[in-house]
Amino acid sequence: METAYFDHAASSWPKPPEVVSAMQDVMLHYAANPGRGSHRMAVQASRTLFEARRNLAKLFRIKNPNDISFTLNTTMALNQAILGFVKPGDHVVCTAVEHNSVRRPLEFLKQTRGIHITYVATDSTGALTVDEVRDAIRPETTLMVCSHSSNLLGSILPVAELGQLCRDRKIRLLVDAAQTAGTLEVDVVQMGIDMLAFPGHKGLLGPQGTGGLYVAPDLELTPLLYGGTGSQSEAIEQPTVRPDRYESGTQNTVGIAGLNEGVKFVLHETVEQIHKREWNHTQRIMDALMSTNGVTVLGPQLGRDKTGIVSFNVHQADSSEVAFILDQSFQIAVRAGYHCTPLAHATAGTMDRGAVRASVGYYTSDEEVDRLITAVREIAKHLG
Template identity: 55%
Template sequence: MAMNAGRSILQTRTALAQLLQVDNANDIVFTSNTTEALNLAIKGCLREGDHVVATMIEHNSVRRPLEYLKRIKGIQVDYIPVSAQGILDLAELKERVTSQTRLVVCAHSSNLLGSILPVEEIGKIAHAAGALLLIDAAQTIGCYPVDVKQTGADMIAFPGHKSLLGPQGTGGLYIRPDLELEPLLHGGTGSQSEAVEMPKVRPDQYEAGTLNTVGIAGLGSGVRTVMEYGIEKIYQHEWQLTQQLMQGLLEIKGLTCLGPELGVPRTGLVAFTLEGWDAAEVAFRLDRQYQISVRAGYHCTPLGHMSAGTTGRGAVRASVGYSTTVQEIEALISAMKQIAQ
């Protein structure tokens, strides 16, 4: 039974390595979510006085660990401006990344704006200065190409429960083979139990305690399904539906869609505001009157709302997935037209 459980975990790790173009599956460690993965990456590589460059669309799972280390270890953090459409100022990024910079961290795609950042270019800027690149792939893995070799990423944090079609409580972190991080957790691994310190072998070094075997098995099934569908097919489906959704919503007087304009690449979400309406009230009515689930508020990214100019009022966010249908998009557009009237 233990061997079968171990095989299931290994199969999921191997499938993820194939998806990310990782040579050694043991360079992918499992976590309970993207937040834990980002904490392991950030706290595991930064030391007292280090300099970090991030962007103005980062999720709190990046911002809060950085601000925590800023307070207790005196690290320095620069947040690079992003336009309301989600375009990163690469010139300022290049200026801020210096020989003193230890880490550049960026969201591959904004969980508010849906914009996609040029991680390959960001990686080149980081590596030219000798800095590490950490990518938050929460919004892209499973629905947009995330390739370790192409991006040159030193670390990639990802969730299992979004476009990888796995259950909640699963996620992981890719760590470059020659990069050593300080473990976030210390405890039992089932290997080298006689040693006082954590094992130095991967993935045991970063996987203290009993793994979520059932969840990881479910994640493996999701990853294999994604690879069976094909990333390009998934992206095109979501792209067409987001464009349809934006076209319909933009016909509504007083409604503003955030992020990239029509026709510009984005991931499968559309955040919007409706003049004269509180975002939470719109979400409540969509849920209770139309049985449509959306997310309202700050979406754990106050930096993103500062970039979008929606601080103080938040936004409504509709997320599109591979299982979303044209009929569901039409239902949301129709519901919003009725609410606006």
């Protein structure tokens, strides 16, 4: 029996065939350095990167594709945004469901630059009120950081309203789209997003080792990396032109070629239809698990909008034990533990044992959903 994969919130799998073909095509025919030469292979590599930027700009409603810089993942993008923007003495507002990729850079700056941080509480399901964020803002607040959706609870935060609040208060907004890029509509202009960090390997259906950061045209960051960019090589300083300023070193042409095809796939299928498909799966899972004795489901209640994540616990069992049984006895892949987001687990009241996270994706089938429901019910019966 083939494994039923419910770990899309970590990395989507399988990938569209076009993604695999594009990556193979680079390796076979033009695996040269983009932006570093004028021969035809290097030019083709550069074109691939620009096409990917252009398609990402179309997806996120970004006016200038060059405002997107490629990174290895969302974590690197968030570090570039946070470390490149926040200055000593600044005050930063973020939420109590943030990933460690936000929390750890901020806490590092608290120790090294003397910044101040306010974590705005959500309710136990991950819901956030804009009024509480407004109350947390101080005169020295310069940045609001917010995950578009919690990677534990699947709750969707009111980014557009936060964007308007930040515009009114002249505060920059950084959005972590790790769980929403490719599965929820993102319009950086209408939503007031100044910086958008996103992965290539989740909802965009690209390979691991890809991601990016959008930076608003009127915003300048201190680069995270310094080095060769293929432009202004005679200068000692890092180039000011984008995207070179934030892209030192050879880029992952193979991975970005795959990412480009993943983005094209999302554009063709449409984010709206992908979200609807995932939502239907999550509702079926939630409905079944909520009616199963001994199973506690976290996050927004049935019928509420959310991303493709269903986190749960079974009786008093440790989440790792449940995940191990699902893998070894039922060939179902889920993620257990703390999901690099202790803040969200503290919010949900699951710091004692973590949670089992089942996350769906574009390729999740009804049959796989049935297998998961049946397996969890059997485990609950056995452990009860």
